[in-house]
Amino acid sequence: MPTRPLSPHLSVYRMSRYTLATSIANRFTGLALSAGLLLLVYWLMAVAGGAGSYARAARVLALPLAKLVYGALIVAFSYHLIAGLRHLVWDTGHALERAQSQRSAWLVVTVSLVLMLVIAWRVWLAGAHAP
Amino acid sequence: MSLRSPLGRVLGFGAAHDGVRHWWLQRLTSIALVPLTVWFVVSLLALPSFGYGTLTAWMSQSWTALLLILLVLTAAWHSQLGVRVVVEDYVHGAGARTLTLVLIGFAHVLLAAAGVFAVLKVAFGGAR
Numbered sequence: 001m002p003t004r005p006l007s008p009h010l011s012v013y014r015m016s017r018y019t020l021a022t023s024i025a026n027r028f029t030g031l032a033l034s035a036g037l038l039l040l041v042y043w044l045m046a047v048a049g050g051a052g053s054y055a056r057a058a059r060v061l062a063l064p065l066a067k068l069v070y071g072a073l074i075v076a077f078s079y080h081l082i083a084g085l086r087h088l089v090w091d092t093g094h095a096l097e098r099a100q101s102q103r104s105a106w107l108v109v110t111v112s113l114v115l116m117l118v119i120a121w122r123v124w125l126a127g128a129h130a131p
Numbered sequence: 132m133s134l135r136s137p138l139g140r141v142l143g144f145g146a147a148h149d150g151v152r153h154w155w156l157q158r159l160t161s162i163a164l165v166p167l168t169v170w171f172v173v174s175l176l177a178l179p180s181f182g183y184g185t186l187t188a189w190m191s192q193s194w195t196a197l198l199l200i201l202l203v204l205t206a207a208w209h210s211q212l213g214v215r216v217v218v219e220d221y222v223h224g225a226g227a228r229t230l231t232l233v234l235i236g237f238a239h240v241l242l243a244a245a246g247v248f249a250v251l252k253v254a255f256g257g258a259r
Contacts, residue, residue, distance in 0.1 A: 027217060034210040041203065041246045047186050048249035048258045054183045081168065084161050091158060122176045 018105045026083040032076035039069070074123070078115040082108050153212060160209035167202045187253055196254035203246030211239040 046057030060066065086108050089095050095104055133140070174195070179185060189195055214235050222228045252258050 027213075030210075030213045031217065033206075034214055037203075037206050037210050037242060040206075041242045041249070044199070044203070044246050044249035044253075047183070047190065048252040050258050051183045054186070058181070077168065077172065081165065085165070088158065088161065119172065119176075126176060126178075 018102060022083060022086075022105045022108060025079060026087070029076035029080040029083070032072060033080055036073045036076065039073075070123070071120070074119050075116055078119065079108075079112040082112040082115065153215075157209065157212045160205050160212065163201070163205045164209055167198065167205060170198055171202055187258060190250060190253040191256065193254075196250050199250045200247050203250070204243050207239045207243035207246070211236060214239075 043057065043061065046054045049057075086095075086104050089104075095101065174189075178189060190199065215232060218228060218231050218235060222231050
């Protein structure tokens with residue numbers, strides 16, 4: 001082993017709960033959105049396959065299990081978007097102090113929760129008006 | 132203490148200046164995905180229905196098709212960069228890791244190509 005410092009220097013950090021939680025949540029929601037990309041492409045391919053293929057896919061996409069997936073994707077999108085913006089601010093070298101990052105962690109959770117509720121509300125509205 | 136690795140000292144090439152490439156691309160794609168994903172979610176919510184006719188009419192509009200293609204390409208790129216890091220962190224053993232990374236790369240290229248193909252097919256009126 002070389003004696004120089006190697007990344008990641010996990011042992012030198014004292015991970016407080018909020019840093020750990022916001023970081024791992026960003027990773028999990030990112031992975032969930034990768035699965036969402038799979039769903040998006042499946043949906044696009046179904047449309048490209050014609051009316052018959054879309055009707056078959058629409059039946060799968062209307063299953064109760066699919067609704068659970070949409071809910072998870074709304075949560076994942078809202079969180080990953082807002083947490084990603086926090087990362088972009090960090091990348092400019094700003095707001096890295098402990099107090100600031102603690103505050104921004106709560107801000108991310110609050111704003112992404114609001115965004116989740118707004119999207120879920122709009123989806124529910126659209127569902128209520130659907131034929 | 133020298134910060135250079137033994138291999139680096141022997142080769143004597145210095146830095147390849149390629150180390151920030153992954154980091155930089157992840158940022159670029161994330162910045163692009165902010166407007167693209169927000170547009171996509173807002174557009175989906177604004178659709179009057181998810182009927183076949185409505186969707187094909189929507190996807191046939193030039194701007195919709197263009198933005199959908201950009202969304203699929205950028206999302207696939209960003210996803211590949213992100214999943215790659217997760218694999219590098221948690222899949223140990225050079226063979227398993229390389230194999231996983233290759234498969235994940237192929238899967239993302241397939242997703243990107245399929246998404247672009249599907250949008251173009253609908254936009255050019257090939258789906259009926």
